[in-house]
Amino acid sequence: MTQLHPARVAVVGGGPAGLMAAETARAAGFAVDLYDGMGSPGRKFLLAGKGGLNLTHGEPLGHFVERYGARRRDVARWLQAFGADELRAWARELGVETFTGSSGRVFPHDLKAAPLLRGWVRRLHAQGVVFHMHHCWLGWRDDGALRFATPAGERIAHADALVLALGGASWPQLGSDGGWFAVLQAAGVDLAPLQPANCGFEINWSEHLRTRFAGSPLKAVVAHWIDRDGTPRSRQGECVLSEYGIEGSLIYAIGAALREQVMAQGEARLQLDLAPGRSEPELAARLAAPRGRHSLGDWLRRRAGLDAVKCALVFEAVDKAVLADPTALAARIKALPLRLRAPRPLAEAISTAGGVRLEALDGHLMLRDRPGVFCAGEMLDWEAPTGGYLLTACFASGRLAGEGVARWLGQR
Secondary structure (H helix, E strand, O other): OOOOOOOEEEEEOOOHHHHHHHHHHHHOOOEEEEEOOOOOOOHHHHHHOOOOOOOEEOOOHHHHHHOOHHHHHHHHHHHHHOOHHHHHHHHHHOOOOEEEOOOOEEEEOOOOOHHHHHHHHHHHHHHOOEEEOOOEEEEEOOOOOEEEEEOOEEEEEOOOEEEEOOOOOOOHHHOOOOOHHHHHHHOOOOEEEEEEEOOOEEOOOOHHHHHHHOOOEEEEEEEEEEOOOOOEEEEEEEEEEOOOEEEOHHHHHOHHHHHHHHHHHOOEEEEEEOOOOOOHHHHHHHHOOOOOOOOHHHHHHHHHOOOHHHHHHHHHHOOHHHHOOHHHHHHHHHOEEEEEOEEOOHHHOOEEEEEEOHHHEOOOOEEOOOOOEEEOHHHEOOOOOOOOHHHHHHHHHHHHHHHHHHHHHHHO
8 A cells, every 4th residue: 555645845944934834834734844044943033022022013904004015915915814813813822822012012921032932833843843953045956956054064855845934134143144045046036135124224423412322212203204105204203313323113114215215315314303292383482482591402401392312413403593593493393304324234124125026926925937935924025114013924924825835735
């Protein structure tokens, strides 16, 4: 009697997308081998949870998908099958309960990534997924076999289907070094250049601001900028002054538009409203009152409600003539101009934009020109701000790729 063996699936990449693809393919009954270049899976996932794992976000799906910018229609399809609610239910199956914070962000009750990852990997082992660590993917051999660099030399592996979930190129010391880009480019895969996302931007601060205020939070400000389609936009939030410029959640949320401005014009223009609770005429009237013996900094704190960091920004960006004119000064406080020279290097970014263009993939994330090869996670050409959006889409794309593998192998 001939025994039939299940088809074998290779998943390359041990982050959330790869682990989810492995879980999904294994649940469909296929043999699964998971390969990762590091000594253990989920290294970047653990770093993301170091300050509290922001797993997903609790806002309605309609608002949720808007966070994916130009790729929102594509990502919306992924999330309809496996969105925030499904991700929280999945975590609950692993014994990890979640809660929604005041900002709408969703966290595990213990705020940690390690217990979730340990439980997940343990379950995958129990389900029969075979892990191969210290295996760096080198591409394909002429006969289609997979090539891996290992401490013992090059190794060859065979699979009936392949899921690539190799991450972007940020934080390369954790395994996401973008080495796959040249391999896929040589194979003729349609790729968008890799760029930094969720990163800070460089500004030529004075030595005084750099040494006195680097690391200081800038709270309750409204950013005004021009979007990629030429539309004026605004968003309230918080950011941080850094030695090199500016960073933080507000900057990450609008970073794609700022990055495109830099690419098109050599710099990005950003205006900050430092007093969003007051109108410009109200500010002008308050600043026109006699100052007496108060210093200008003290006067700005008393009459405009600016803290020391905001005062420092005003002195940095405003000349003496404007400081002496209450009407002009009020206008600058409501629209303080900043010139952003460049995004920080890709290796410093939280995530990566660019990668495998979605147009090169079918609806189940299989490469149209390479049947049986699927791609998932951050190596795809999409981006999102922090706040749980990145992780949610990585999980969802891994789930979709795993389902695509099962569907393709089943049709064969």
